[in-house]
Amino acid sequence: MQTYEIRVHPEKDRLPREKQLAWYIAEVAADPVAVEPAVTEMIINRIIDNASVAIASVNRHTVTTARAEAIAHARPGGATLFGCGPDIRVHAEWAAWANGTAVRELDFHDTFLAAEYSHPGDNIPAILAVAQQCRRSGKDLIRGIATGYEIQIDLVRGICLHAHKIDHVAHLGPSVAAGIGTLLDLPAETILQSIQHALHVTTATRQSRKGEISSWKAYAPAHAGKLAVEAVDRAMLGETSPAPIYEGEDGVIAWMLDGKDARYFVRLPEAGEPKRAILDSYTKEHSAEYQSQALIDLAFRLGKQVKNWDDVKDVLIETSHHTHYVIGTGSNDPQKFDPDASRETLDHSIMYIVAVALQDGSWHHVKSYAPERAHRADTVRLWKKIHTIEDPAWTERYHATDPAVKAFGGRITITMNDGSVIADELAVANAHPLGATSWTRPDYIRKFRTLTEGIIDPKEADRFLALVQRLPELTAEELCGLEIALPAGELKKNSNTGIFGYGQ
Numbered sequence: 001m002q003t004y005e006i007r008v009h010p011e012k013d014r015l016p017r018e019k020q021l022a023w024y025i026a027e028v029a030a031d032p033v034a035v036e037p038a039v040t041e042m043i044i045n046r047i048i049d050n051a052s053v054a055i056a057s058v059n060r061h062t063v064t065t066a067r068a069e070a071i072a073h074a075r076p077g078g079a080t081l082f083g084c085g086p087d088i089r090v091h092a093e094w095a096a097w098a099n100g101t102a103v104r105e106l107d108f109h110d111t112f113l114a115a116e117y118s119h120p121g122d123n124i125p126a127i128l129a130v131a132q133q134c135r136r137s138g139k140d141l142i143r144g145i146a147t148g149y150e151i152q153i154d155l156v157r158g159i160c161l162h163a164h165k166i167d168h169v170a171h172l173g174p175s176v177a178a179g180i181g182t183l184l185d186l187p188a189e190t191i192l193q194s195i196q197h198a199l200h201v202t203t204a205t206r207q208s209r210k211g212e213i214s215s216w217k218a219y220a221p222a223h224a225g226k227l228a229v230e231a232v233d234r235a236m237l238g239e240t241s242p243a244p245i246y247e248g249e250d251g252v253i254a255w256m257l258d259g260k261d262a263r264y265f266v267r268l269p270e271a272g273e274p275k276r277a278i279l280d281s282y283t284k285e286h287s288a289e290y291q292s293q294a295l296i297d298l299a300f301r302l303g304k305q306v307k308n309w310d311d312v313k314d315v316l317i318e319t320s321h322h323t324h325y326v327i328g329t330g331s332n333d334p335q336k337f338d339p340d341a342s343r344e345t346l347d348h349s350i351m352y353i354v355a356v357a358l359q360d361g362s363w364h365h366v367k368s369y370a371p372e373r374a375h376r377a378d379t380v381r382l383w384k385k386i387h388t389i390e391d392p393a394w395t396e397r398y399h400a401t402d403p404a405v406k407a408f409g410g411r412i413t414i415t416m417n418d419g420s421v422i423a424d425e426l427a428v429a430n431a432h433p434l435g436a437t438s439w440t441r442p443d444y445i446r447k448f449r450t451l452t453e454g455i456i457d458p459k460e461a462d463r464f465l466a467l468v469q470r471l472p473e474l475t476a477e478e479l480c481g482l483e484i485a486l487p488a489g490e491l492k493k494n495s496n497t498g499i500f501g502y503g504q
Contacts, residue, residue: 100222123148138474148179173202319410328388
């Protein structure tokens, strides 16, 4: 890996293109280096993972809206949509929109956390959609996804966005553009223009993840993917984009991040170095914010030791800065204690999550968020006794660069009314690569079958799983089989009519 120092340059410096971060990224994307077998296998796992959560959410209102908009943009020979089968084809950018929303709706796919946080699986819907429309092979798709993961994770390691309340999808636009560039074997110059354009149009504030969290949380990464597809298209047609997008005196770093005196250090693969970043990412066993994964596993264990929940006086969670301030009491969001809050808000309340995990000893992507579950009286009482604090030691581990040290867990201390204490800690979730039961292919397949059970025909599940596990050898025609059809009449439609559907 090579480390690049990134800083703001005034216009009078005329920073050469070859010294700009977007160009460094474009060179990585244009590098024809082969994909290692372990990376290919993990890409297959993540496509299975995405399909699991997409089908589980396929009939949720947010997803039906995105799908309705996509279907209004039909294109023969275009890309496929989750739930619709192989005969429904739409323009690639709209497939990226609809499928990206389905993947993100439940917040239940993979994650990578460092200076910034991310769900790198968000790269897959847009890159796959372009692969289908442009008739690329499974091998091409693998190369594109490997680049998408590499660039997003490398940016997440080097550049913090949330400190300035910029949403993390600002790293997703460039990574999707880079991944599509690799997929289509585009020259570095074209990829450069698409990366700059994609970043320029995908920066937004983090209000989408604050307070009363709306359905836009699911749409935000899909929107970034859609805009990245359009950015690549314009670049391929010969259009240019704002430059230098990162380092310019009116660029992203100068006005949205650390300012004109900022210094960032971004590490990227050298020429000929394989793209391995996907191997450092991790998926979710439980449908909740990633920082809650280890705490859910820990709560399962501790909850068994409590006989009567009304005997609990206090529950303290000692954890990292991020967990405390984003999903803990440090956020100062009263909605995080509201039984009437949206599912998206409850998903970002570690107090609610730990209360339910302690009591139930299990977690379900639907039942654990059901209104009747959130309103259960003894849960509400326990919920209000839970609070978080930042422990510098957990913050240090959160930001550690050594995978053996890096951790996203914490310590839970339950104090009873009689003064007795139940306490323990857990650094990483059980499913984490370094966890007690780290996940392999059978775990991803089990997740797929669990989440799709009762939604799709078992034969359709078998077909998809058999096909995706042959990914390196798939032809362009076979690649369009990476969709999943629901039985006739089971796919819900949005009952409203918007602009795109008007007159149809």
